[in-house]
Amino acid sequence: MKALTIKYFLFLLAILLPVITLAQKKSPAHAADELFARQQYYAAIDKYKKAFTKVKNNREEKNRIIYRLADCYYYTENYHRAEAAYRRLVRFGWAKNHPEVLLHLADVLKIDGKYDEAIQQYKAYAERVPDDPRGKLGAESAALIQKWINNPSKYKVTNVRKLNSRAADFAPAFLSANYNELVFTSTRDGVTGKATDKWTGQNFSDLFMARQDRKGEWSTPVLLDKNKNINTPANEGAAQLNSRFNKLYFTRCPQIPDKKNGCQIYVSSRIGRNWGKARRLIIRGVDTTQAVGQPTLSSNGLTLIFSSDRPGGAGGKDLWMSVRTSKSAPFGHPINLGPLINTKGDEMFPFLRGDTALYFSSNGHGGMGGLDIFVSKIDSSGHWGKPKNLKYPINSTYDDFGIIFHPTESWGYLSSNRKGGRGKEDIYYFIEPPLEFTLSGTVTDDRTTFGVPNATVQLIGSDGITVKTITNDKGFYSFGKSQIKPNTTYEVKVSKDNYFNNIGRFTTAGVEFSKNFKKDIVLKPIPKKPIVLPDILYDLNKWNLKPQYQDSLQGLIQTLRENPNLVIELGSHTDSRDTKEYNDILSQKRARSVVDYLIMRGIDPKRLVAKGYGERVPRTLQKDIVKDGFLFKKGTTLDDAFINSLPSKAEREAAYALNRRTEFRVLRKDFIPNAGKVTIDTTAIQIAVNPIENSVKYTTDKKTGMYVVPCLINGYDEKFVYDRNSSGMISLKKALAMLQNGVISKNNFEGNPKEILKNNTIADHAVIHFDEVRIANKTVKDVKVIVSYRLNFDLVFGNYILQKFGKYHFNTQKHLFIFDEKK
The missing domain is CATH 2.60.40.1120 (Carboxypeptidase-like, regulatory domain)
Known part of the structure; x- marks a missing residue:
């Protein structure tokens, strides 16, 4: 895309060319072709419209005029009409011999946000002109535009409305070392020249300046120079200053009728608050017929980079570099920056930042649309690296160019004719906000x-x-x-x-x-009940810790490191074969093997207690387990009665193996780490055996006279009130207490816990499944109760639940709840 003022006012490299036309000399479009050759597109539009009506019976000439008219619309930013004209040419088949129509159509489609259609046209152009990378790059970048917009870069971009007018305002440059003054190009009212440019129908451009006060407010822009040492009736613009801010380099395009003139770089020295007479900058090998402009200088003033369409480039406008030996010497012969930077499109508006980063605008590297801003950085070998697109919001689907940065901070200014601006082209402020x-x-x-x-x-x-x-x-x-x-x-x-x-x-x-x-x-709450360590299993009659099971202790090691105040018990168990005395000693050795390994891994021995339980505590499975191909269901207690009921020896061996395990439980949470090491005796065997009877003592509620019976729920001491007609109820208060104390967990609720337990409470009528309830010597699995907000007691059991335990009765004289033994 070529913006209305970029190719002439912004670029400021227009050349007064001799008339070049594809038409015959006496064609009705002859006058329009002369204007087009001089890049006076605005004036050429009406001429082409009139010429089109005069051409009879010459389809090729009509299509050529439509093509020129489409380009005029394209160059003057009337993209809607340009798109219609390019589509018409494609429909008439004229693009078969003029494939550049496809490229221009793709460009305007991308500007209009029609990315899928643009991709199709870019691909069509790439097939027709495979040597031009603009087709392939255009399709690739068009596919990324929406992603870039949806995921903007870190910069924030805002329109500096006080600097902008209804005309074109662009190409800012810092004017002082305080970085609170800008010089920029503008076609606003008040310029030096009074003529109207035939390309755009606007004023010729001048350099204006504005200053920012301490409150961040910009002054009204004024002409940089009223003495005409810099501003003239011709176009001036695209300025840059040297590092000391005492020399101004800018572009001037003389307007001498019927003479071949190229834009040139001029330089003026600051004299007090004024600027001296501008003189043309001498660059060896560049004469006044060649178009050069948009200068940027290195910090020492010895390297100049500029844009030009001089012979020897890659196509369109290229970036060139010229070097001089001293500030008083002329710049040497220009060197093209090469194919990594330059393309068959236009590369313009260079800006050197810190002498190591080159920012410039291009429509040949692919991008969001029109001119995009790219950056290339010098690599370790001193060469410019592959340009990187600055993406959205620095770039838009329109023309973005003329970027400058504060030398040490992450902010600056750029120019763009994107939607939402005040004029043709506007100046925008951008900043990389501090990371928060x-x-x-x-x-x-x-x-x-x-x-x-x-x-x-x-x-x-x-x-x-x-x-x-x-x-x-x-x-x-x-x-x-x-x-x-x-x-x-x-x-x-x-x-x-x-x-x-x-x-x-x-x-x-x-x-x-x-x-x-x-x-x-x-x-995770610290449980009161032991936790089985994963995959710490032992061979029959063996106690050594197998290497393949050492990795299973890594989670415990991590837990101990992250919880340095815990003291834990490592308890080991055997199966029921052999004598109890032998199994007690074997289990103790197994516990010690785990403790010894943890000590080797840096765990303080004072935090570890080894305990052998022998065969006395058969394992109750907390989940379904498959061992050696056999499934053992959750809730199963692997006691002798169960194991002996299994149909095969292999299945019984698998059950025995599951009993040979090591568990840990937290003993204390008050350990204070210190550097000292104390050897502790882990040889003592502690085994407690509690006789279990078929009856328990109950009490009577003083207010209601109802019986209160002790029980174990999921291994925790609890009490229930006996109400023969109740199906099993629990109060909200008690259910919350059980939940918070670890008696039950979210997994004990029927349904979706996220819905039942939301807002830090329990829903009324929620169903809870106790894993097991033990009363006296009777245990029942999966006991269901319902949460009631209106229950006057904590927990109520009735005959519906108690009959699952067997026959029972109350001895009111001895205050005993008794299960009747089978005779």
């Missing part, structure tokens, strides 16, 4: 899904800084932007009494945009 990060999340109980209040959350940075906070009553925590730094890796360590610590991790390293991180942490 926040962190928030919710700490929840793994068992209940409820938020955990008053948990301590530590944010530990790789920079050595640690900050902490406390969760609120809903388990929510947050850290502000002042607490989280860029390029830092963080651990989020959460702790609370009666829970295992948990650690989350995130990093800001490599994150290019400000971000609100979210890190929810789940805390």
Whole structure:
């Protein structure tokens, strides 16, 4: 895409050319062709319209006029009419011999946001002209535009409305070392020249300046020079200053009728607050007939990069470099920056940043549409690297060009004729906002899904800084932007009494945009019941820890490292074969083998207690387990009665193997780590045997006289009120207490726990399945109760549940609840 003023006012490289026309000399379009050859597209439009009506019976000439008219619309930004004209040419088949029509049609389709159609036309052009990479690059970039818009870069771009007018305002440059003054090109009212340009129908351009006050407000732009040392009736623009801000380099395009003139680079020296007479910059090998312009200089003023369509380039306008030996010497012969930078399209508006980054605009590298801004950086060998598109929002589907940066900060200005501007082309301010990060999340109980209040959350940075906070009553925590730094890796360590610590991790390293991180942490309650370590199994009559099972202890090692205040018991078990005395000793040796391994891995021995349980505690499965191809169901107790009932020896051996296990449970949570090492005796065998009777003592509720019976629910001491007609009910208060104390978990609820346990409560009429209920010496699996908001007692059992245990009766004289023994 060529913007209305870019190719003449912005580019300022127009040359007064001799008349070149594809038509016969006496064609009705002859006058229009002369204007077109002089790049006076605005004036040529009416001439071509009139010529079209005069051409009779010459389809080729009519199509040629439509093509020229389409280009005039294209160059003057009337993209709607340009698209219609290019489509007409394709429909008439004229693009078969003039494939560039397909490229121009694709360009205007991309501008109009018709990306899929644009891709089709780019691909069609690539097939017709495979040596021109613009077709392939255009299709590739058009496919990415929507993604770039949906995922913008880190820059924020805003229109500097006080600098802009209804005309064209573009190509800004810093005018002073304070970086609060700009010089820019404009065709607004008040320019020096009074004539109207026949390309655009606008004024000829001049250099204007404006200053920003301490409040950030811009002054009304005024002419940079009223003495006509710089501004003349011709076009002036695309200025840059040297590093000392005492020399102004800019482009001037003389307007001498009927004479071949190329735009040239001029230089003026600052004299006090004024500028001296401008003189043409001497570049060896460049005469006044060649068009050069848009200069940018290295910090030492010895290297000049500019844009030109001089012979020897890749096609269109290329970027060239010229070097001089001193500031008083002329610049040497131009050197083309090569095919990595230059294309068959136009490369313009170069800007050197820090002498190592070259920013420029191009329509030949593919992009969002029209001129896009690219950057190339010098590599270790001193060569310019592959240009990188700055993407959206620096670039748009229109023309984006003339970018400048503050030398040390991440802000600057650019020009664009994108939608939403004030005039033809506008000046925009851009900034890379400082990276700001926040962190928030919710700490929840793994068992209940409820938020955990008053948990301590530590944010530990790789920079050595640690900050902490406390969760609120809903388990929510947050850290502000002042607490989280860029390029830092963080651990989020959460702790609370009666829970295992948990650690989350995130990093800001490599994150290019400000971000609100979210890190929810789940805390697992420390269970009172032993936890079976995964895959710590033993051969018959063996106690050594097999190498293949050592990896199973890594999770426990990690838990102990993350929870340095825990003291745990490692309890080992045998199957029921051999004598009890032998099995007690064997289980103790198995426990010690695990403890010894943990000590070898750096765990303080004072935190470990080995205990052998022998064969006395058959395993009750907490989940379905497949062993040696046999399925053992959740809730099964692997006692002798069950094992002896199994049909095959192989199945019985698998059950015995599941009993040969090691478990751990937390003994204390008050261990204080220290550097000392104390050897402890782990040889003692502790085994407690509690006789279990077929009856329990009950009490009587003082208010109602109802019987209150003790029981074990999921291994925890509880009580129920006997109401013969009840089906099994539990109060909300009691259900919440059981949930929070670990008697039950989210997995004990019937249905979706997220719905039942939302808002840190339990839904009325929720159904709870107790894994097991033991009363006296009787145990029943999967006992169902219903939550009631109106229940006056904590827990009520009736005959519906109790009859599952067997026949029972109450001895009111001895206050005993008794199960009748079978005779």
